Amino acid sequence: MRRPGEVVASGRFLSKYGLRIGESFTLAAADGRHERVTLVGEVMSGPADWMRADWATVTALAPDAQANQYWVRLAPGADVGAYTKAVRAADPGLYPTEQTSVNAGVVTVISSASTLTLMLTVVAAMGVFNTVVLSARERRRDLGMLKSIGMTPRQVTVMMVVSMAGLGLVGGILGLPLGVAAYRVVIPMTEHSSHLAFPARMLDVWHPWTVAPPALAGVAIAALGAVIPARAAARQTIARALRTE
Structure with a gap:
């Protein structure tokens, strides 16, 4: 995803709804809001009813939505331990975990x-x-x-x-x-x-x-x-x- 209105879904999602990468479709919220999105990528795993979108696309459908998880990419050479301590000191309710590039x-x-x-x-x-x-x-x-x-x-x-x-x-x-x-x-x-x-x-x-x-x-x-x-x-x-x- 590079801009608002672009989403990524799993292969199970594509198979269930008969979609292909590059196609557009409309998402409808419970309160009647609609948002036109374009499928730009496929991921290997994920539920058949979920997709990934940027925050602008989410808030266009649900303005009151709140995040419950944050992904932060640190600069090369940054001290992960120091960053983790700073996050915990700023908000004890956050639980940062380190994820390396090694799978x-x-x-x-x-x-x-x-x-x-x-x-x-x-x-x-x-x-x-x-x-x-x-x-x-x-x-x-x-x-x-x-x-x-x-x-x-x-x-x-x-x-x-x-x-x-x-x-x-x-x-x-x-x-x-x-x-x-x-x-x-x-x-x-x-x-x-x-x-x-x-x-x-x-x-x-x-x-x-x-x-x-x-x-x-x-x-x-x-x-x-x-x-x-x-x-x-x-x-x-x-x-x-x-x-x-």
Whole structure:
């Protein structure tokens, strides 16, 4: 809001009354006063019957309205503690609270998502580790034959890591559509349960430059999980590998 007559409402308000940003409508007070306003913004949260307006718009409908809350933006470098004490000394009925630019809820969500991502990465790498160990045991004869005809331990390691990296790439490509589909299902459920309305720009987050890293992450996780068992298999001697032949 930049001038009187402009209001901001939640997505639930817009949906309930069939409004879009930029449209104008008339507000009517109980005593017959009317005020024409224009919807200039949307917020994610808020009741379906409330909107936000500047003080001039409010008093045009209700001249006797009184404020019960004040928002004060301090100058950069101002002493918040001193300001709080001054407010309390001026009016003991006021209870000032400090609000920083850091959103604790957002920090919590990002921290939880990051921790979950790290845990899933470790679990995926351990799964690859187990797969490579089993594969090395099953292919012990083949590895012994390859080493007997001149393949070096480094070449054996690279061969096994690359094979797992290829599977990681396939897994990433197949997993991305499933992840996007789950995103499209979960986000509307979140909106409904939390009474939020996310704007379209916040939901349209899938772009080529954001999809490529997760696909490559599958390659990195698979290669990381395959390195240790691949090196262990490459260090086996030819005689040990072929002892059952």
